[in-house]
Amino acid sequence: xSDALLxxxxxxxxxDGKEILHSVDLDVEEGGVHVLMGPNGxxxxxxxxxxxxxxxxxxxxxxxxxxxxxxTELSPDKRSLAGMFLSFQAPVEIPGVPLxxxxxxxxxxxxxLDMKRKExxxxxxxxxxxxxxxxxxxxxxxxxxxxxxxKKKVEMLQLLLLKxxxxxxxxxxxxxxVDALSVVSRGMELYRRECNGTLxxxxxxxxxxxxxxxxxxxxxxxxxxxxxxxxSMIADxxxxxxxxxxxxxxAR
Amino acid sequence: MTESSEKKRTQVDDIDRSMYDFIKDESNQEHLEAxxxxxxxxxxxxxxxxxxxxxxxxxxALEIYHELPIPDWGPSIAGLDMDxxxxxxxxxTDQQASWDDVPEDIKDTFDRLGIxxxxxxxxxxxxxxxxSELVYxxxxxxxxxxxxxxxxxxxxxxxxxxxxxIHDHFMKLIPPTDHKFAxxxxxxxxxxxxxxxxxxxxxxxxLQSYFRLNARGAGQFEHTLIIxxxxxxxxxxxxxxxxxxxxxxxxxxxxxxxxxERAHLRYSTIENWSxxxxxxxxxxxxxxxxxxxxxxSGSFGSHVGYLYxxxxxxxxxxxxxxxxxxxxxxxxxxxxxxxxxxxxxxxKASVETKSISKDGGVSTFRSSVVATKNAEDSAAxxxxxxxxxxxxxxxDTIPAMDVKCKNVDIGHEAxxxxxxxxxxxxxxxxxxxxxxxRTMIVNGFAEPVSKELPLEYAVEMNNLIKLEMEGAIG
Ligand SMILES: Nc1ncnc2c1ncn2[C@@H]1O[C@H](COP(=O)(O)OP(=O)(O)OP(=O)(O)O)[C@@H](O)[C@H]1O
Ligand SMILES: [Mg+2]
Numbered sequence: 001x002s003d004a005l006l007x008x009x010x011x012x013x014x015x016d017g018k019e020i021l022h023s024v025d026l027d028v029e030e031g032g033v034h035v036l037m038g039p040n041g042x043x044x045x046x047x048x049x050x051x052x053x054x055x056x057x058x059x060x061x062x063x064x065x066x067x068x069x070x071x072t073e074l075s076p077d078k079r080s081l082a083g084m085f086l087s088f089q090a091p092v093e094i095p096g097v098p099l100x101x102x103x104x105x106x107x108x109x110x111x112x113l114d115m116k117r118k119e120x121x122x123x124x125x126x127x128x129x130x131x132x133x134x135x136x137x138x139x140x141x142x143x144x145x146x147x148x149x150x151k152k153k154v155e156m157l158q159l160l161l162l163k164x165x166x167x168x169x170x171x172x173x174x175x176x177x178v179d180a181l182s183v184v185s186r187g188m189e190l191y192r193r194e195c196n197g198t199l200x201x202x203x204x205x206x207x208x209x210x211x212x213x214x215x216x217x218x219x220x221x222x223x224x225x226x227x228x229x230x231x232s233m234i235a236d237x238x239x240x241x242x243x244x245x246x247x248x249x250x251a252r
Numbered sequence: 253m254t255e256s257s258e259k260k261r262t263q264v265d266d267i268d269r270s271m272y273d274f275i276k277d278e279s280n281q282e283h284l285e286a287x288x289x290x291x292x293x294x295x296x297x298x299x300x301x302x303x304x305x306x307x308x309x310x311x312x313a314l315e316i317y318h319e320l321p322i323p324d325w326g327p328s329i330a331g332l333d334m335d336x337x338x339x340x341x342x343x344x345t346d347q348q349a350s351w352d353d354v355p356e357d358i359k360d361t362f363d364r365l366g367i368x369x370x371x372x373x374x375x376x377x378x379x380x381x382x383x384s385e386l387v388y389x390x391x392x393x394x395x396x397x398x399x400x401x402x403x404x405x406x407x408x409x410x411x412x413x414x415x416x417x418i419h420d421h422f423m424k425l426i427p428p429t430d431h432k433f434a435x436x437x438x439x440x441x442x443x444x445x446x447x448x449x450x451x452x453x454x455x456x457x458x459l460q461s462y463f464r465l466n467a468r469g470a471g472q473f474e475h476t477l478i479i480x481x482x483x484x485x486x487x488x489x490x491x492x493x494x495x496x497x498x499x500x501x502x503x504x505x506x507x508x509x510x511x512x513e514r515a516h517l518r519y520s521t522i523e524n525w526s527x528x529x530x531x532x533x534x535x536x537x538x539x540x541x542x543x544x545x546x547x548x549s550g551s552f553g554s555h556v557g558y559l560y561x562x563x564x565x566x567x568x569x570x571x572x573x574x575x576x577x578x579x580x581x582x583x584x585x586x587x588x589x590x591x592x593x594x595x596x597x598x599x600k601a602s603v604e605t606k607s608i609s610k611d612g613g614v615s616t617f618r619s620s621v622v623a624t625k626n627a628e629d630s631a632a633x634x635x636x637x638x639x640x641x642x643x644x645x646x647x648d649t650i651p652a653m654d655v656k657c658k659n660v661d662i663g664h665e666a667x668x669x670x671x672x673x674x675x676x677x678x679x680x681x682x683x684x685x686x687x688x689x690r691t692m693i694v695n696g697f698a699e700p701v702s703k704e705l706p707l708e709y710a711v712e713m714n715n716l717i718k719l720e721m722e723g724a725i726g
Binding site: 049053056079085088091093094095096102106110142225 | 288673681684685693
């Protein structure tokens, strides 16, 4: 048993009898910055969702341990309340629910964030300002008509509001313009600084990592963890791509 | 996520309606004999001390009632046994002028429904009906100073100033020949509201009425008659909530709305009947040139419901909009919708409905748009969105159109959907329980309706949805 904050052991999962994740191992150290890379369709998002407990996927083997507790069987809300967070690659739309009401609801599910309405509004506005988001967005329906970049900012806002112990950011940077990219970078730094947060960053874009001290890089190919290493791997992958790991995945 | 919400999840069939289901001692109220005869109708009429013409109307309606067949095109109402429905229960008090004079137990009932608070806040008047009689009615000075009349309909009938006007409008829009339950209503109607807004008078806060069925097996036949004269404007709110009984209950009210030239009327309703109620309500509005009728309608509760508010656009440029939501849960079959008649040039109608069905509930949306040969350059749009919360529930859409005029633009759109698992997962991944997540999605779905309601009603509707959603996850 490692003393990692998140520890995935031998995890296999899939849908409708089709296995997507094959005996995956992953350790994320408390306070660390981990990066998960891999070609399209490798299973990165699936891993993120399975870690968060998405019922669409059947876990056919292995365990997920968070903060020393086996969470493999816990429902997503319980994982969230335990301090896990997943920023979605494709956040959903909930028509008719104003962003502000949604934020209020998810905050009041946690005793430590149960503040007075006024105080809460102030907090949310501060965060919106911090993320260069027009405050008018707070009154809009969650996700409805939001651009891709705006949706990503809303994910960051929730991260900063909820202050989870572990944040899995699934392509928090994809589809962002230069300005939005630096906003999201700033958000990640803020999360690190203010919450001493632990990050598992899923990305194809090394730029987002420039301001972060990456502790470890994990590489996934076709549903398997093929290798892990230090920050220097990022530059290597940037130049040489994932081709080099193909054989490792096949070997499994 | 807590122990208690865990427990609630196990009760699938029944929800806690204790907030709404409370029964008052009715022992010392006089029940009329069960069954429907001319004698009973005479007795009702006599008690009210009403004009002869009203008695004639009643007796005529009773004849028609006996002639007309029970509707066979909608949900079954075989569970209704008209011979055993006590049609009229007189409450213990006569109409009250002040809240202080209302008897304690009745007050308690209203308290639990939140009426006094609502009144205190900003409402112009409250006509709250307890059983079949108007027991409490008040009106703020400002409204009456503006010349607006808001009273019980029996009370208005006694006033020579209004008797003629009522005579000219009563059951003119909804004749007893319309259908069996309109005839029944015509025969035994009791209680309800009369509102008259004079020319050019614009009331900028709503009038509200709260109906409530309380007696075992008693029917409720209240009549609402609203006349908004030319260039006048009114928002009227009707709300209902009823306790739960084992005996079949019947509600066959009638609402007749007359909207003058360039006048505006918004008629908002939240109906929340107990789950044994047969709600066979008829509502109709007629608009003169440039008149504008807006229906906001939330249908909850009831065992069986037939409800299709109808707008007759009789003058050029008249407008109708209908925004409605229906929630059918276990054991419920709710047949709701809207009818529109475009009977003048450049009229416009929009119908936007949402329906939710759950735990085997059946929700049918029925719409009818008729464009007569006078309807040149008119337009109507009908849209219905249904949300089915599980595979056992049903949702149907039955649109009908009858267009007898060229240059009429009619659009129809219907969608039937389910709550996406991805949405539920997203919300749960942020710490909401499954029930909370689903409730949030359903409330969002209902938002186009709730946003049209005054705040406290919107809150009540959200609470109703929450109640309905509780125990939804087995
Ligand atoms: N719900 C699902 N049903 C069927 N197949 C799925 C499902 N979810 C994922 N998959 C499949 O699993 C594989 C991994 O998908 P996943 O989205 O996890 O990849 P990814 O590594 O995140 O890719 P990208 O970099 O493009 O985001 C893909 O082949 C995908 O089609
Ligand atoms: Mg992905």
